[in-house]
Amino acid sequence: MNKYLLILVWLLVPPLQADSFRPAADDSLALAAALPLTDRMVELLARLTSEPDKAATLEHATLELSGLYLQGARQPGFDDWFHEAEQWLDTLGNKSAGSINYLLLRADIQQQQHQFQAALQTLQAVLNKDPQHLSASLMAARVYLATAQHQAAQQACARLWQQDLFLFSVCSYEVAGRKGNWSSSYPALEQLYQRQTSIPPAIEIWVRGILAEQAEQLGQMRVAQQWLQPILSQAPTSLWLKWADLSLQLGEAERVFNKLSALQQHLGFADSLLVRLVMAEQQLTAEQHSASQPSFFAELAQRINVRIARGDSDHAADLAYYFLHIKPDAAAALHWAELNYQSAKEPDDLALLKQSKQAFTQSNKLTEAY
Structure with a gap:
């Protein structure tokens, strides 16, 4: 399989044929409705459900189906596919659990659930089998960046040196930015991107996402937005969020x-x-x-209340944003921002924590004034 097709699964980007994951224009889907499947997914499901007693012999089909669910889950509206991917992966026995493809899928699910340490352990099992594995190295770099382990992220990038100089360079420039070297990493990455005559769509989305982040950190909000605008229709949820935040800041x-x-x-x-x-x-x-x-x-408030009632702390940033911007409660915003930062430590997570602390401080000053 082409290495770029392998990479796209692990870089939090949508599948190359993203349109196949969208409903037709005349479809009307409620939140709980079944999501449309690609022809390949329908074919795989038919094979796996028509001969359930032989499912153990259809390991490849199960792994492929789980991977397709994970690809689609990156797009807005398809979040439930993460659960579908996990359920299919769970049907495989211990024999399959040691395969590289299984381990990569399991690590991807773990990092999506912010189980970062577990994801790193799973990726290490892959690297024990293949020390230079491209996808495992890239995903490990992403997980290390999510937890602000910058030196470890650079070491993960270094494994790409002899395999793909372009990916190594992009990975290294992203790490350099996270270390605070935005002013040098951004122009270098921009020049690298502009020198490319042809980039697979999934890789271009990944690179543009990094360029947008680095432009934002340099205070170039409009430029950051412009990096995302051309690829928004195919972008994963994470880049839709970044585009929305930038656009709101721009009024x-x-x-x-x-x-x-x-x-x-x-x-x-x-x-x-x-x-x-x-x-x-x-x-x-x-x-x-x-x-x-x-x-x-009303819909958002209901969802938030349900999450709080059941003690759901996954992706606590959503709750912090809600209490910071939608229904102001500085103490609650700070609580959820701190909880979020315990696991996720990317620039947006740090910014959210700082904003919540500022809101809490201002709230206390107002209380004391009265």
């Missing part, structure tokens, strides 16, 4: 609302994007001096 609430509300009504999506949708609607309401409540607020 483009109407643009965010129009895009996200259309997406929400067509597919339905996870709390993180719903938070941005309500933020955009709140800004528009304020600009229009309207006292009406945002139309998506």
Whole structure:
């Protein structure tokens, strides 16, 4: 298999044929409705369900199906596919659990659930079998970056040196930025990107995401937004979030609302994007001096209340954003931001923690004043 097709699964990017994961224009999908499958997924499901007693002999089909679910799960509205991927992976026995493909899929699910230490242990099992494994090295670098282990991330990038100089360079420039060297890593990465005559779509989305982050860290919000705009229709949820945050900072609430509300009504999506949708609607309401409540607020509030009631701390950043921007509660925002930062330590997580601390400090000053 082409190495770039392997890489795209592990870089938090959508599949190359992203359109095949979207419903037709005349479909009407509720949040809990079954999501559309590709022809290949339908074929694999038919094989696995028609001969359930022989499922143990269909390891390759099960692994492929789980991988396809993971690819689709990156896109807005398809978050439930992470659970589908995990359920199919769980059907495999101990014999399959030692294969490299199984371990890569398991590590991907673990990092998505913010089980970063477990993901690193699983990836180490891959590297024990193949010390120069390309996908395992790239995913390990991403996990190390998510937990602010920058030196370990660079060591993971270094394993790419003799295999793919371009990927090694991109990986290294991303690490350099995370170390704080934004002013040198950004122009170097931009020049590297501009010298490429042809980049697979999945890799281009990955590189543009890094360039957007680095431009943002340099205070170039408009430039950062422009890096994302051309690939937004194929972008994973993580880059949709970044685009929405940048656009809201640039005062483009109407643009965010129009895009996200259309997406929400067509597919339905996870709390993180719903938070941005309500933020955009709140800004528009304020600009229009309207006292009406945002139309998506009730759904978001219900989801947040359910998560709090069941003690759901996965992706706690959603809760911190909610109490920081939607229903201001500085103490609650700080609580969830601190909880989030215990596991995820990327620039956005640090910024969220700082904003929550500032809101908490200001809230205390106001309380003391009265």
